Amino acid sequence: MMVFPQSLFTSPALRPLSLTFFTLIAYPVTAALRSDTLLLSCLQSSGISTVTPNSSSFAQDSLAFNRRFEYTPAAIVFPHSTEDVAVAVKCATLGDGNIPVSARSGGHSYGAFGLGGQDGTLVIDLSNLKNITVNQDHTANIQTGNRLGDVALALFANGERAMAHGTCPYVGIGGHAGCGGFGLASRAWGLVLDQVESAEVVIANGTILQASESTNSDLFWALRGASPSFGIVTEYKVRTQSAPPSNIVFSYTYSVDPSVASEILTSFQSFSQYSAPSELGLQLSVIPSRQPGIITLSFIGIYMGSLAAFNTTISPLISSVAVSPQTMNVTQFEWIPSLVRKGGIGTLDTSLRLDSSDTFFAKSLMVPHDAVLTPSAIRALFDYLGTEGVTTDTKWFVLADLFGGKGSIISDTPHNSTAYAQRNGLYNFQFYASSLDLQPPFPDDGIDFLNNLYSSITSNMPSNWSFGAYPCYADPTLSDMQWQTQYYGDHYPILQSIHSKYNPLGLFRYPQAIAA
Incomplete structure (x- = not known):
């Protein structure tokens, strides 16, 4: 008999489960028992909404934004809380540990890395994590299932606040902030990762951590530029600005x-x-x-x-x-109409129309000052x-x-302040x-x-x-030496060292992930 660790299912935030699911799941154990069998059984036991290759919605749910890529995930889960994310991560560690885990926020990764960039990944789709709270000190807590258009509307509706981010309304803030987060206001206010004050993150052993300059500061440094290799960020706390009237x-x-x-x-x-x-x-x-x-x-x-x-x-x-x-x-x-104009689809409200797709190849080249x-x-x-x-x-x-250029906060920020290296x-x-x-x-x-x-x-x-190259415009054709140097420069060895602490077995991995 196979006993799942009871700690997988003891979170108070999880939906009520049958007593059977808190004790034993029975099936034969053989030498050929596969990790994906354990994974799917564990996910089923947890009560988290799960789509498998046998599900009727799998073909649609596993589509990449960039249709140049087709990958078959081991499963796609749709958690409703950070605790759900933690349980899903723990499920992926059962068996021989060969199932990679990837977060999908908006799904716009150029290399389809939100699907793992390979077959057999457990995709943790964050689209149900939609909370946005604007605080009295003008910071905002933003869960990573939010798209940029919806973030802009929510911030403005709560005190006419704003932040710098990209122009495409459908890009998810989770990946956007994790690799950089450039927008047309970034020279004044910084990249999205420069505006982050703290992050809630699930690391490879399923632990939920807070990361900031004062708590788990090494992890916080790495998340701001290379987050997909270190954990699944479920919420950012960010600084906001007063929206310019003109x-x-x-x-x-x-x-x-x-x-x-x-x-x-x-x-x-x-x-x-x-x-x-x-x-x-x-x-x-x-x-x-x-x-x-x-x-x-x-x-x-x-x-x-x-x-x-x-x-x-x-x-x-x-x-x-x-x-x-x-x-x-x-x-x-005014601020919101300017974002609508640059967004190019007539609205920032992503609930009003379905996201589009493309079939493309892209490259990035960062010209030094x-x-x-x-x-x-x-x-x-x-x-x-x-x-x-x-x-x-x-x-x-x-x-x-x-x-960059004279007066840009991006270039005025010290080189070693974050993992972002350009x-x-x-x-x-x-x-x-x-x-x-x-x-x-x-x-x-x-x-x-x-x-x-x-x-x-x-x-x-x-x-x-x-x-250099901008990490958010992932180019899967680059060699390991090329992307490590062009994305991360002299930060790559530091990232490797931090990686060995928080993701030692490489659970969060994809073709351009930081390696131990």
Whole structure:
């Protein structure tokens, strides 16, 4: 007979269970007894809502946002409390311990790491953990089943509060905060992980811990930049800001040849280093023109301030470009309408429509403040886009997000304050290519197209160029040495040391997890 540890089921937060489930579960024990059999029996005993490969909803529940990936989890559970999460984690440790565990918050991981990035993972879906509380000191407790759009609405509804986070309303705050959490207000208020004051987390032995600067401080350091390797965060306590009453959403668009496009990126790069105030969230966007030798690019973003102050701020950038923009749009919004505008779907309320999906490949390249792109690298980028960008059978974009520069809290925060290691990053390229209809299959040449686009820059920089990558834009094609260096730099050995304390057997693992 197999006896499950009674401690698995003694939490007062668990729903009432039959006495049978607190004692023995009977079935034959053989040498071939599989861990997934023990897992499923344990989960069934716990009363936690569980979807298995035999469930009618399994095919839908196991879909990745990025349909380029298909994985078959061992099971998907939908806990209603932190205690439920702890029980599910303990269930995964039964048997030989070979079942990996992964948290899914919003499910938007570029590499489908919320599904484990591999078959056979226990997926702990946090979508039922929806509580948000705004406290009298203007901090907020946010459970990690919340999406960014719903977070923004709840914060504003409770005292017109706000925080910096990404623009996509459907991204889950759990993973977003764990790897970085960049948004257009981040240069003024920080990455999401910089706004976190404490976290409630379930570690690999099923213990529920609080982590902060004063409690389990090593774990707290690691969670802010590499959380999926260390535990399942069920709640963050974050600082909030007073929502700015005036927000300027802007775009200036150019259609030019590669030579002028190179001048525009050079202007963006110089302005970003020395002239952009922290209130300015600035992006350089490049999209297909479908006309050989023509590049379509835009300055876009949000300025938190008055229209007059924005005009003074942006004027040096616009005047530094030799040609005038073909189109421009500068509109003043209140806080929530500005987020709706940038979100692109007409609402922040994720209950009003289903989430979308995509079939894509993406790469990230973080340009250091002290080693910006050379003229030859910039020109090579646009020469490539002016030719290959027209003939590719993908729908692509390139986005350069301003992270650092003068006055940015991201870069002013000390390098060793968190596990996030790209504090020296001035701006981050996101290279992104989808199938034309956003559905599978992904084009055969799509990965080569994007890799060659990426190397058009890197091959024209010095051989010792120390660039990075933004961990939230996971690239599963990177080698171990590449992602360890580009995501974590000199923090990786420290993370390994902390990992040996909190996740020694590698229960929380996926293809780019920290390893002991």
